[in-house]
Amino acid sequence: SSAEAVVSITGLCRRFGSKTALQEVSLYVPRGGVFGLVGANGAGKTTLIKHILGLLRAESGSVRVFDVDPVADPVGVLGRIGYLSEQPDLPGWMRVDELMRYTQAFYPKWDMAYAEKLREQFGLDPAARLKTLSKGQQAKAGLLAAQAHRPDLLLLDEPSSGLDPIVRRDILEAVIHTVADEGRTVFFSSHLLEEIERVSDHIAMLHEGKLVMCGSLDEIKLQHRCFILRFPTT
């Protein structure tokens, strides 16, 4: 039922000039588990995520996050979301522990004991300056900052982009599943089908602004009569 939907989108359209970025997209993210949004570059993933964050107003159609319009109530919605963008802009001059104290100020529900636990789990030195960390460690610092307020929805835009396979696996398996095991919801995007397929309970595929498949992995394989997912060939 829609009462259990963390995100519920119906008939969402978005154009940028003559370019159609999203065309009649309807999708429903159930509470709990990992929802994977897959699509090639330019498919419309970031545009969709901006609507969930309430940064873009629906041109037509509707977007509800926790049953609320995120444009009308950004504070209510964003307080319950943890967000990590594709290229997190971390302040390189800050130390890891400083980032933790700084980010805490933005979130009333920040849990410093949980932040410390994540920091240890990720193997981050509290005294290290962010700009001296490897790309993988920076991604982990970004993830720590995005989720130490225990958001109901952790929204990650291509979290593994540009990382080596080991860090990618670390992030996807350790981080994403921990959140899902706590009964919270992870929504992440990727252009890598095998990654989406490996960790997602539910999957949506965007292709040139249109939703071409959506459902649980088993439903999708049954519907499309395939054993592995593929992008459309057009």
Ligand code: ATP
């Ligand atoms: P990527 O993996 O490259 O981030 P994406 O799936 O996130 O791709 P979007 O960034 O949502 O794709 O872009 C979808 C389409 O809309 C692209 O053709 C893009 O050029 C266009 N687009 C997105 N934002 C704007 C904007 N502000 N102005 C004009 N065109 C835009």
